[in-house]
Amino acid sequence: MKLTNFEKDVLRYVLTIPLGQTRTYKQVALAINRPRAYRAVGSVLRKNAFPLIIPCHRVIRSGGDLGKYSFSKISKKELINLEKKIKNVLK
């Protein structure tokens, strides 16, 4: 499998997002030095190679809105809450 540089950057950053925290597509784009590629970030996450090990559900839209999420039946919000609970338990 081959990943483009862009994909690698995105994935690397996404993997650094702490448990229970979220980032917006825009922030991810900014973090990888491509301030206007927020849309492309969505594209990558959409068909990334590791849907199950990449916390794509921690990436939401600006303004607190949830984006689409096709890898699970439950919403991102549920996942975030779940992660918060996990964090509490581990605390």
Add this chain to the structure above:
DNA sequence: GCGGGCCTTCATT
């Protein structure tokens, strides 16, 4: 709520 713009990948030609 609608419309236009941005960036990358993929499929065709």
Add this chain to the structure above:
DNA sequence: AATGAAGGCCCGC
């Protein structure tokens, strides 16, 4: 190599 389409988006009006 070039062109066109699509996409989990964002901002301004």
